[in-house]
Amino acid sequence: MSYRCRICQSPVLPFMSFGRMPIANAFLRSKAEFETEYFYELKPALCPVCKCFQIVEIPRPEQMFHDHYAYFASTSAVMSRHFAAMAEDLKKRYMTGPDCFVTEIGSNDGITLQNFARDKTRHLGIEPSANVAEAARAKGVQTLNAFFGVETAKQIVAEHGNADLFIATNTMHHIEDINAVAAGVDILLKPTGVMIQEDPYLGDMVEDCAYDQVYAEHMYIWSITALNNAFGRHGLEVFHVEHNDHHGGCMRYHLGRKGQRPSSPELAAALAKEQQLGLDRAETYVRFKQRCEESRDRLMSLIDGYKKQGKRVAGYGATAKSATVINWCGITPGHLDWIQDSTPAKQNTFAPGSHIPVVAPEHFRANPPDAAVLFAWNHFKEIDAKEVAWRKAGGKWIMPVRKVEVV
Numbered sequence: 001m002s003y004r005c006r007i008c009q010s011p012v013l014p015f016m017s018f019g020r021m022p023i024a025n026a027f028l029r030s031k032a033e034f035e036t037e038y039f040y041e042l043k044p045a046l047c048p049v050c051k052c053f054q055i056v057e058i059p060r061p062e063q064m065f066h067d068h069y070a071y072f073a074s075t076s077a078v079m080s081r082h083f084a085a086m087a088e089d090l091k092k093r094y095m096t097g098p099d100c101f102v103t104e105i106g107s108n109d110g111i112t113l114q115n116f117a118r119d120k121t122r123h124l125g126i127e128p129s130a131n132v133a134e135a136a137r138a139k140g141v142q143t144l145n146a147f148f149g150v151e152t153a154k155q156i157v158a159e160h161g162n163a164d165l166f167i168a169t170n171t172m173h174h175i176e177d178i179n180a181v182a183a184g185v186d187i188l189l190k191p192t193g194v195m196i197q198e199d200p201y202l203g204d205m206v207e208d209c210a211y212d213q214v215y216a217e218h219m220y221i222w223s224i225t226a227l228n229n230a231f232g233r234h235g236l237e238v239f240h241v242e243h244n245d246h247h248g249g250c251m252r253y254h255l256g257r258k259g260q261r262p263s264s265p266e267l268a269a270a271l272a273k274e275q276q277l278g279l280d281r282a283e284t285y286v287r288f289k290q291r292c293e294e295s296r297d298r299l300m301s302l303i304d305g306y307k308k309q310g311k312r313v314a315g316y317g318a319t320a321k322s323a324t325v326i327n328w329c330g331i332t333p334g335h336l337d338w339i340q341d342s343t344p345a346k347q348n349t350f351a352p353g354s355h356i357p358v359v360a361p362e363h364f365r366a367n368p369p370d371a372a373v374l375f376a377w378n379h380f381k382e383i384d385a386k387e388v389a390w391r392k393a394g395g396k397w398i399m400p401v402r403k404v405e406v407v
Protein backbone atom coordinates (compact mmCIF):
# COMPACT_ATOMS: atom_id res chain seq x y z
CA MET A 1 0.00 0.00 0.00
CA SER A 2 1.44 3.37 -0.91
CA TYR A 3 0.26 6.68 0.51
CA ARG A 4 0.47 10.31 -0.52
CA CYS A 5 0.63 13.41 1.66
CA ARG A 6 -2.81 15.04 1.76
CA ILE A 7 -1.23 18.50 1.62
CA CYS A 8 1.47 18.25 -1.07
CA GLN A 9 0.85 14.82 -2.69
CA SER A 10 4.42 13.58 -2.02
CA PRO A 11 4.77 9.85 -1.23
CA VAL A 12 4.72 9.23 2.54
CA LEU A 13 5.61 6.14 4.59
CA PRO A 14 4.11 5.49 8.05
CA PHE A 15 6.87 5.34 10.67
CA MET A 16 4.81 3.03 12.92
CA SER A 17 1.42 1.43 13.43
CA PHE A 18 -0.65 1.72 16.61
CA GLY A 19 -2.57 -1.30 15.33
CA ARG A 20 -6.25 -1.92 14.84
CA MET A 21 -8.27 1.03 16.20
CA PRO A 22 -11.96 1.71 16.69
CA ILE A 23 -13.38 5.23 16.20
CA ALA A 24 -12.38 7.05 19.40
CA ASN A 25 -15.85 8.38 20.22
CA ALA A 26 -17.85 5.34 19.04
CA PHE A 27 -19.08 4.06 22.41
CA LEU A 28 -21.17 0.89 22.06
CA ARG A 29 -24.66 0.84 23.52
CA SER A 30 -25.08 -2.95 23.69
CA LYS A 31 -23.12 -6.20 23.32
CA ALA A 32 -25.01 -6.80 20.07
CA GLU A 33 -22.94 -3.98 18.53
CA PHE A 34 -19.60 -5.69 19.27
CA GLU A 35 -19.73 -7.88 16.15
CA THR A 36 -20.22 -5.04 13.69
CA GLU A 37 -17.77 -2.63 15.34
CA TYR A 38 -15.72 -0.64 12.82
CA PHE A 39 -11.92 -0.72 12.93
CA TYR A 40 -9.12 0.92 10.93
CA GLU A 41 -5.34 0.77 11.24
CA LEU A 42 -3.84 3.80 12.97
CA LYS A 43 -0.63 4.63 11.10
CA PRO A 44 1.04 8.05 11.43
CA ALA A 45 3.57 9.48 8.97
CA LEU A 46 5.66 12.59 8.55
CA CYS A 47 5.66 14.01 5.02
CA PRO A 48 9.35 14.24 4.01
CA VAL A 49 8.62 17.31 1.86
CA CYS A 50 6.08 19.56 3.65
CA LYS A 51 6.75 18.04 7.14
CA CYS A 52 3.05 17.58 7.90
CA PHE A 53 2.38 14.95 10.61
CA GLN A 54 -0.66 12.97 9.47
CA ILE A 55 -2.61 9.73 9.78
CA VAL A 56 -2.35 7.95 6.42
CA GLU A 57 -5.59 5.93 6.55
CA ILE A 58 -8.70 7.54 7.92
CA PRO A 59 -12.24 6.24 8.25
CA ARG A 60 -14.87 7.87 6.05
CA PRO A 61 -16.30 11.04 7.67
CA GLU A 62 -19.72 9.42 8.15
CA GLN A 63 -18.03 6.80 10.38
CA MET A 64 -16.56 9.55 12.57
CA PHE A 65 -19.02 12.41 12.71
CA HIS A 66 -22.41 10.81 13.16
CA ASP A 67 -25.43 11.97 15.19
CA HIS A 68 -24.04 10.64 18.48
CA TYR A 69 -21.03 12.87 18.03
CA ALA A 70 -22.57 16.05 19.35
CA TYR A 71 -19.88 17.91 21.24
CA PHE A 72 -21.01 21.20 22.76
CA ALA A 73 -17.86 23.17 23.50
CA SER A 74 -19.50 25.55 26.00
CA THR A 75 -20.14 22.76 28.52
CA SER A 76 -16.52 23.32 29.65
CA ALA A 77 -16.29 26.43 31.86
CA VAL A 78 -12.50 26.40 31.53
CA MET A 79 -12.67 26.50 27.73
CA SER A 80 -15.41 29.17 27.79
CA ARG A 81 -13.11 31.43 29.82
CA HIS A 82 -10.15 30.58 27.58
CA PHE A 83 -11.96 31.58 24.37
CA ALA A 84 -13.50 34.68 25.99
CA ALA A 85 -9.97 35.86 26.83
CA MET A 86 -8.83 35.03 23.29
CA ALA A 87 -11.72 37.06 21.80
CA GLU A 88 -10.83 40.12 23.90
CA ASP A 89 -7.19 39.86 22.81
CA LEU A 90 -8.12 39.51 19.12
CA LYS A 91 -10.47 42.51 19.28
CA LYS A 92 -7.58 44.69 20.50
CA ARG A 93 -5.08 43.30 18.01
CA TYR A 94 -7.06 43.03 14.79
CA MET A 95 -10.59 44.44 15.12
CA THR A 96 -9.87 48.15 15.60
CA GLY A 97 -11.05 49.43 12.19
CA PRO A 98 -14.63 50.51 11.33
CA ASP A 99 -17.32 47.84 10.75
CA CYS A 100 -15.03 44.86 11.31
CA PHE A 101 -16.14 41.36 10.30
CA VAL A 102 -15.05 38.16 12.09
CA THR A 103 -15.61 34.61 10.81
CA GLU A 104 -14.98 31.24 12.39
CA ILE A 105 -14.80 27.70 10.97
CA GLY A 106 -16.11 24.91 13.21
CA SER A 107 -17.70 27.62 15.36
CA ASN A 108 -19.50 24.95 17.41
CA ASP A 109 -22.12 26.34 19.81
CA GLY A 110 -20.73 29.87 19.58
CA ILE A 111 -18.26 29.50 22.46
CA THR A 112 -15.91 32.06 20.84
CA LEU A 113 -18.19 34.17 18.62
CA GLN A 114 -20.66 34.90 21.43
CA ASN A 115 -17.96 37.25 22.76
CA PHE A 116 -18.16 39.23 19.51
CA ALA A 117 -21.95 38.95 19.15
CA ARG A 118 -22.34 40.48 22.60
CA ASP A 119 -20.95 43.84 21.48
CA LYS A 120 -22.73 43.73 18.12
CA THR A 121 -19.58 43.06 16.05
CA ARG A 122 -20.38 41.69 12.59
CA HIS A 123 -19.66 37.97 12.74
CA LEU A 124 -20.45 34.68 11.04
CA GLY A 125 -19.83 31.15 12.25
CA ILE A 126 -19.49 28.26 9.79
CA GLU A 127 -20.52 25.00 11.43
CA PRO A 128 -21.29 21.73 9.58
CA SER A 129 -23.14 20.03 12.47
CA ALA A 130 -26.80 21.14 12.29
CA ASN A 131 -27.80 20.65 15.95
CA VAL A 132 -24.65 22.42 17.22
CA ALA A 133 -25.21 25.31 14.76
CA GLU A 134 -28.77 25.62 16.09
CA ALA A 135 -27.46 25.93 19.67
CA ALA A 136 -25.24 28.82 18.52
CA ARG A 137 -28.14 30.63 16.80
CA ALA A 138 -30.20 30.28 19.98
CA LYS A 139 -27.51 32.37 21.71
CA GLY A 140 -27.70 35.07 19.03
CA VAL A 141 -24.58 33.93 17.16
CA GLN A 142 -25.05 34.18 13.36
CA THR A 143 -24.20 30.74 12.00
CA LEU A 144 -24.07 29.23 8.53
CA ASN A 145 -24.70 25.48 8.57
CA ALA A 146 -22.08 24.45 5.97
CA PHE A 147 -18.62 23.02 5.30
CA PHE A 148 -16.00 25.67 4.56
CA GLY A 149 -14.18 25.77 1.22
CA VAL A 150 -13.86 27.91 -1.90
CA GLU A 151 -17.61 28.00 -2.69
CA THR A 152 -18.63 28.86 0.88
CA ALA A 153 -15.94 31.58 0.99
CA LYS A 154 -17.28 33.15 -2.24
CA GLN A 155 -20.83 33.02 -0.88
CA ILE A 156 -19.77 34.76 2.36
CA VAL A 157 -17.83 37.47 0.51
CA ALA A 158 -20.85 38.12 -1.79
CA GLU A 159 -23.21 38.47 1.17
CA HIS A 160 -21.02 40.08 3.85
CA GLY A 161 -17.79 41.31 2.20
CA ASN A 162 -14.23 40.27 3.07
CA ALA A 163 -13.29 39.36 6.62
CA ASP A 164 -10.80 40.95 9.00
CA LEU A 165 -10.46 37.77 10.97
CA PHE A 166 -10.86 34.02 10.34
CA ILE A 167 -10.68 31.81 13.43
CA ALA A 168 -10.12 28.03 13.56
CA THR A 169 -9.78 26.48 17.03
CA ASN A 170 -9.53 22.70 17.47
CA THR A 171 -10.78 22.32 13.91
CA MET A 172 -7.86 22.14 11.48
CA HIS A 173 -6.69 18.78 12.82
CA HIS A 174 -9.80 16.99 11.58
CA ILE A 175 -10.45 18.57 8.19
CA GLU A 176 -9.13 16.28 5.49
CA ASP A 177 -8.87 18.81 2.64
CA ILE A 178 -6.68 21.55 4.14
CA ASN A 179 -5.94 22.96 0.67
CA ALA A 180 -9.65 23.69 0.16
CA VAL A 181 -9.79 25.55 3.49
CA ALA A 182 -6.60 27.52 2.76
CA ALA A 183 -7.88 28.49 -0.73
CA GLY A 184 -11.14 29.59 0.93
CA VAL A 185 -9.25 31.69 3.51
CA ASP A 186 -7.32 33.38 0.67
CA ILE A 187 -10.66 34.36 -0.92
CA LEU A 188 -12.35 35.38 2.32
CA LEU A 189 -9.73 37.53 4.05
CA LYS A 190 -9.10 41.22 3.38
CA PRO A 191 -5.51 42.01 2.22
CA THR A 192 -4.72 42.90 5.85
CA GLY A 193 -6.86 40.08 7.26
CA VAL A 194 -5.58 37.58 9.84
CA MET A 195 -6.24 33.90 10.42
CA ILE A 196 -6.00 32.47 13.94
CA GLN A 197 -5.54 28.73 14.39
CA GLU A 198 -5.22 26.94 17.72
CA ASP A 199 -4.96 23.20 18.35
CA PRO A 200 -2.79 20.55 20.06
CA TYR A 201 0.85 21.14 19.16
CA LEU A 202 3.16 18.55 17.63
CA GLY A 203 6.09 19.87 19.66
CA ASP A 204 4.34 18.99 22.94
CA MET A 205 3.25 15.60 21.67
CA VAL A 206 6.78 14.65 20.60
CA GLU A 207 8.55 16.17 23.60
CA ASP A 208 6.20 14.55 26.13
CA CYS A 209 5.50 11.30 24.22
CA ALA A 210 1.78 12.14 24.54
CA TYR A 211 0.92 9.71 21.75
CA ASP A 212 -2.76 9.66 22.80
CA GLN A 213 -3.19 12.86 20.75
CA VAL A 214 -3.05 10.58 17.70
CA TYR A 215 -6.41 9.21 16.57
CA ALA A 216 -8.54 9.41 13.45
CA GLU A 217 -10.31 12.63 14.41
CA HIS A 218 -6.84 14.16 14.88
CA MET A 219 -5.68 13.26 11.38
CA TYR A 220 -3.12 16.09 11.51
CA ILE A 221 -1.03 17.30 14.44
CA TRP A 222 0.30 20.69 13.39
CA SER A 223 3.68 22.36 13.79
CA ILE A 224 4.67 25.88 12.72
CA THR A 225 6.87 24.42 9.99
CA ALA A 226 4.08 22.27 8.52
CA LEU A 227 1.46 25.02 8.76
CA ASN A 228 3.77 27.49 7.00
CA ASN A 229 4.28 24.97 4.19
CA ALA A 230 0.56 24.13 3.87
CA PHE A 231 -0.68 27.75 3.90
CA GLY A 232 2.37 29.05 2.03
CA ARG A 233 0.90 27.32 -1.02
CA HIS A 234 -1.99 29.80 -0.73
CA GLY A 235 -0.03 33.00 -0.06
CA LEU A 236 -0.26 32.94 3.74
CA GLU A 237 2.38 32.66 6.48
CA VAL A 238 2.65 32.43 10.26
CA PHE A 239 3.88 35.72 11.76
CA HIS A 240 3.26 35.12 15.49
CA VAL A 241 2.62 32.21 17.87
CA GLU A 242 1.47 31.78 21.48
CA HIS A 243 1.69 28.55 23.43
CA ASN A 244 -0.74 27.39 26.16
CA ASP A 245 -1.22 24.28 28.29
CA HIS A 246 -4.77 23.30 27.31
CA HIS A 247 -5.31 19.70 26.10
CA GLY A 248 -1.72 18.90 27.10
CA GLY A 249 -0.20 21.72 25.03
CA CYS A 250 -1.66 23.87 22.27
CA MET A 251 -0.20 26.41 19.88
CA ARG A 252 -2.08 29.50 18.72
CA TYR A 253 -0.87 30.52 15.27
CA HIS A 254 -1.41 34.00 13.77
CA LEU A 255 -1.28 33.94 9.95
CA GLY A 256 -1.40 36.79 7.47
CA ARG A 257 -0.64 37.31 3.80
CA LYS A 258 3.06 36.86 3.01
CA GLY A 259 5.10 39.94 3.85
CA GLN A 260 2.09 41.82 5.26
CA ARG A 261 3.13 41.77 8.92
CA PRO A 262 6.51 41.58 10.65
CA SER A 263 7.29 38.22 12.26
CA SER A 264 7.49 38.28 16.05
CA PRO A 265 10.39 37.30 18.34
CA GLU A 266 8.08 34.62 19.81
CA LEU A 267 7.84 33.02 16.36
CA ALA A 268 11.63 32.97 15.94
CA ALA A 269 12.05 31.37 19.37
CA ALA A 270 9.36 28.73 18.71
CA LEU A 271 10.88 27.87 15.31
CA ALA A 272 14.28 27.43 16.95
CA LYS A 273 12.66 25.05 19.47
CA GLU A 274 11.11 23.05 16.59
CA GLN A 275 14.59 22.68 15.10
CA GLN A 276 15.97 21.58 18.44
CA LEU A 277 13.18 18.98 18.86
CA GLY A 278 13.81 17.76 15.30
CA LEU A 279 10.12 17.97 14.38
CA ASP A 280 11.04 18.00 10.67
CA ARG A 281 13.40 14.99 10.80
CA ALA A 282 12.53 11.34 10.19
CA GLU A 283 14.85 10.02 12.94
CA THR A 284 12.84 11.93 15.57
CA TYR A 285 9.87 9.69 14.78
CA VAL A 286 11.91 6.47 14.80
CA ARG A 287 12.80 7.42 18.37
CA PHE A 288 9.16 8.45 19.06
CA LYS A 289 8.03 4.94 18.07
CA GLN A 290 10.53 3.40 20.53
CA ARG A 291 9.33 5.75 23.26
CA CYS A 292 5.69 4.76 22.57
CA GLU A 293 6.66 1.08 22.97
CA GLU A 294 8.52 1.78 26.22
CA SER A 295 5.56 3.83 27.48
CA ARG A 296 3.16 0.96 26.70
CA ASP A 297 5.36 -1.66 28.44
CA ARG A 298 5.73 0.50 31.53
CA LEU A 299 1.98 1.19 31.80
CA MET A 300 1.10 -2.50 31.45
CA SER A 301 3.68 -3.50 34.08
CA LEU A 302 2.19 -0.96 36.54
CA ILE A 303 -1.36 -2.24 35.96
CA ASP A 304 -0.21 -5.89 36.11
CA GLY A 305 1.59 -5.16 39.38
CA TYR A 306 -1.69 -4.10 41.00
CA LYS A 307 -3.61 -7.02 39.50
CA LYS A 308 -1.06 -9.57 40.79
CA GLN A 309 -1.65 -8.28 44.31
CA GLY A 310 -5.39 -8.81 43.84
CA LYS A 311 -6.03 -5.06 43.82
CA ARG A 312 -8.82 -3.33 41.91
CA VAL A 313 -7.93 -1.01 39.04
CA ALA A 314 -10.36 1.19 37.12
CA GLY A 315 -10.15 3.93 34.49
CA TYR A 316 -10.96 7.61 35.03
CA GLY A 317 -12.27 9.61 32.04
CA ALA A 318 -13.42 7.78 28.90
CA THR A 319 -11.78 10.47 26.77
CA ALA A 320 -11.40 10.24 23.01
CA LYS A 321 -7.66 9.94 23.46
CA SER A 322 -8.05 7.02 25.88
CA ALA A 323 -9.02 4.86 22.87
CA THR A 324 -5.48 5.11 21.49
CA VAL A 325 -3.87 4.19 24.85
CA ILE A 326 -6.30 1.34 25.61
CA ASN A 327 -6.14 -0.29 22.18
CA TRP A 328 -2.40 0.25 21.59
CA CYS A 329 -1.47 -1.11 25.03
CA GLY A 330 -4.00 -3.97 24.91
CA ILE A 331 -5.92 -2.94 28.05
CA THR A 332 -8.94 -5.24 28.52
CA PRO A 333 -11.86 -5.64 30.96
CA GLY A 334 -9.47 -8.05 32.75
CA HIS A 335 -7.23 -5.07 33.56
CA LEU A 336 -9.81 -2.37 34.27
CA ASP A 337 -13.15 -3.21 35.90
CA TRP A 338 -14.76 -0.11 34.39
CA ILE A 339 -14.05 3.47 33.34
CA GLN A 340 -15.90 6.28 35.06
CA ASP A 341 -16.99 9.30 33.02
CA SER A 342 -19.10 12.34 33.86
CA THR A 343 -20.61 12.67 30.34
CA PRO A 344 -24.14 11.18 30.49
CA ALA A 345 -24.03 10.10 26.80
CA LYS A 346 -21.03 7.85 27.53
CA GLN A 347 -22.43 6.24 30.68
CA ASN A 348 -23.82 2.68 30.54
CA THR A 349 -21.92 2.02 27.31
CA PHE A 350 -18.84 0.00 26.41
CA ALA A 351 -15.54 1.65 25.48
CA PRO A 352 -14.66 1.30 21.78
CA GLY A 353 -12.43 -1.67 20.95
CA SER A 354 -11.80 -2.90 24.52
CA HIS A 355 -15.49 -3.10 25.53
CA ILE A 356 -14.64 -2.04 29.08
CA PRO A 357 -17.91 -0.84 30.71
CA VAL A 358 -18.25 2.94 31.09
CA VAL A 359 -20.03 3.99 34.29
CA ALA A 360 -21.21 7.15 36.07
CA PRO A 361 -19.10 8.90 38.76
CA GLU A 362 -21.47 7.56 41.48
CA HIS A 363 -20.15 4.08 40.68
CA PHE A 364 -16.60 5.26 41.42
CA ARG A 365 -17.74 6.69 44.77
CA ALA A 366 -19.64 3.51 45.70
CA ASN A 367 -16.88 1.10 44.59
CA PRO A 368 -13.59 2.95 45.08
CA PRO A 369 -10.72 1.14 43.28
CA ASP A 370 -7.20 0.83 44.69
CA ALA A 371 -5.83 2.60 41.63
CA ALA A 372 -7.28 4.44 38.65
CA VAL A 373 -5.68 5.03 35.25
CA LEU A 374 -6.16 8.76 34.68
CA PHE A 375 -6.96 8.94 30.97
CA ALA A 376 -8.07 12.58 31.44
CA TRP A 377 -4.51 13.41 32.60
CA ASN A 378 -4.66 16.92 31.19
CA HIS A 379 -7.26 17.77 33.88
CA PHE A 380 -5.12 16.29 36.68
CA LYS A 381 -5.32 19.28 39.05
CA GLU A 382 -9.11 19.66 38.93
CA ILE A 383 -9.75 15.91 39.14
CA ASP A 384 -7.25 15.31 41.93
CA ALA A 385 -8.91 18.07 43.98
CA LYS A 386 -12.36 16.57 43.30
CA GLU A 387 -11.35 13.06 44.45
CA VAL A 388 -9.62 14.19 47.65
CA ALA A 389 -11.57 11.72 49.85
CA TRP A 390 -10.52 8.76 47.72
CA ARG A 391 -6.92 10.00 47.67
CA LYS A 392 -6.89 10.35 51.48
CA ALA A 393 -8.15 6.77 51.74
CA GLY A 394 -5.08 5.64 49.75
CA GLY A 395 -6.35 5.81 46.15
CA LYS A 396 -3.55 6.10 43.58
CA TRP A 397 -3.47 7.56 40.08
CA ILE A 398 -1.70 5.69 37.30
CA MET A 399 -0.58 8.24 34.69
CA PRO A 400 -0.91 6.52 31.27
CA VAL A 401 1.29 8.67 29.00
CA ARG A 402 4.07 11.26 29.22
CA LYS A 403 5.75 10.26 32.52
CA VAL A 404 4.09 6.86 33.10
CA GLU A 405 4.01 6.54 36.89
CA VAL A 406 1.92 6.01 40.02
CA VAL A 407 1.15 9.21 41.93
Ligand SMILES: [Zn+2]
Pocket residue numbers: 005006007008009010047048049050051052
Ligand atom coordinates in the same frame (compact mmCIF):
# COMPACT_ATOMS: atom_id res chain seq x y z
ZN1 LIG B 1 3.46 16.89 2.23
